[in-house]
Amino acid sequence: xxxxxxxxxxxxxxxxxxxxxxxxxxxxxxxxxxxxxxxxxxxxxxxxxxxxxxxxxxxxxxxxxxxxxxxxxxxxxxxxxxxxxxxxxx
Numbered sequence: 625x626x627x628x629x630x631x632x633x634x635x636x637x638x639x640x641x642x643x644x645x646x647x648x649x650x651x652x653x654x655x656x657x658x659x660x661x662x663x664x665x666x667x668x669x670x671x672x673x674x675x676x677x678x679x680x681x682x683x684x685x686x687x688x689x690x691x692x693x694x695x696x697x698x699x700x701x702x703x704x705x706x707x708x709x710x711x712x713x714x
Contacts (some may be wrong), residue, residue: 650690663692664714670696670703 646665653663665687667678682694687694693711697704 636705646686662714663690664708664711665692665694666695666704666708667702669698671693671698671701 650663651662665683667683668678669675675690683696684694695708695711697708699705
């Protein structure tokens with residue numbers, strides 16, 4: 625039985641080139657969240673260009689693998705945060 629988890633969720637891809645965690649989280653959301661839950665893949669800390677280990681292309685490819693939208697965000701630089709929030713809230 626699926627639990628009444630939120631109707632939206634994000635998967636955050638911060639600083640790992642390994643997609644195993646993302647795949648696990650995606651599976652858990654599908655297994656436990658309400659049917660039709662909104663999901664997006666978020667690349668976090670996009671302002672850290674010099675420390676980036678996941679390229680935009682890698683993030684998009686992974687999102688495409690799951691049929692998700694990919695966005696990059698930076699709370700520090702206030703980039704993409706509002707768009708990510710409103711994308712999930714729709």
